[in-house]
Amino acid sequence: MNISFRQIATFREVMRSGSISQAARTVMRTQPAVSSMISTLEAELGFSLFVREHGKLSPTPEAYYFLEECEDILARLERTQRTVSQIRALEGGKLRIACHPAASSLFMPRLLTEFMADKPGLELEFIMRSSGVIEDLIASQQYDLAFAETPKRRAAIDQMDFDLECVCVLPGDDPLARKDVLSPQDMDGKPLAVLYQNHATAVQTADVFEAAGCRLNKRVELRTFLPGLQFVAAGMCYVICDMITAYGYIIQGRATENLVIRRFRPRISNSVSILTPGYATQSLTTRALHAHLEGAIHDMKRAMQASIGDGPAGLPDHEDRTV
Structure with a gap:
């Protein structure tokens, strides 16, 4: 069968209103267009949905059974639309984050708290592991993003390094x-x-x-x-x-x-690095967190620079080796 969501939604409105003309106003289409859509739907289904007698539209028993299926389909579609909207707004989904011990007690939890403050639908899995273990977790795509000491380069990991x-x-x-x-x-x-x-x-x-x-x-x-x-x-x-x-x-x-x-x-x-799986496409939320973490590292460097000063001449600080 070749049935569209528009046909299903229009049929539901006809059932709710009991009138082709009222349904047409609700879905913002002309009455002939709605009538044609119902007729096409009946042809695809192979049975009648309405009995038309003396200008009155009466649903058939089959229409009531079909309506139950339509309600389930449209409810699922509406949930999917909400989920897509949340993902687009970086408010939904799940992040799996791994972090080495030095940053796991304060730096990363503080950053994640800021990042998730306006994302109530976003779930988080956060673990602390040694940098060597984290490397394998990212390479095997078990986690979306990690912050750890810089590993040796390998194809299974994308990394941004900070010295x-x-x-x-x-x-x-x-x-x-x-x-x-x-x-x-x-x-x-x-x-x-x-x-x-x-x-x-x-x-x-x-x-x-x-x-x-x-x-x-x-x-x-x-x-x-x-x-x-x-x-x-x-x-x-x-x-x-x-x-x-x-x-x-x-x-x-x-x-x-x-x-x-x-x-x-x-x-x-x-040297520390932001790590992501090398053979996986990053989600929009992971990309946003990556950028947030990168900015936080630079903020930390500026704060530390202000705390410890520039030092005497001849002892300049090094720049990040960022890849």
């Missing part, structure tokens, strides 16, 4: 807090909280201390930098940590209490 500098966090009453930029010479032999041995930032930290001929005193070894801030606040050690962890401390309004953030040179990098 962020690490910063030094220390007690505000420490004599070193009077300096704008700290160096291995300043931290020579002083207790530090560092990440596990083979992490990229731990390797870089060890390298810059060795190159400067300074002793790296690893007092605390961590899986993530966030707990290190508590050790610093307690006066146990210093920490040279990723920018995202330090930024979380700032936006909580705690950086003015007992810790300060200073630039560290030589520069230690912490």
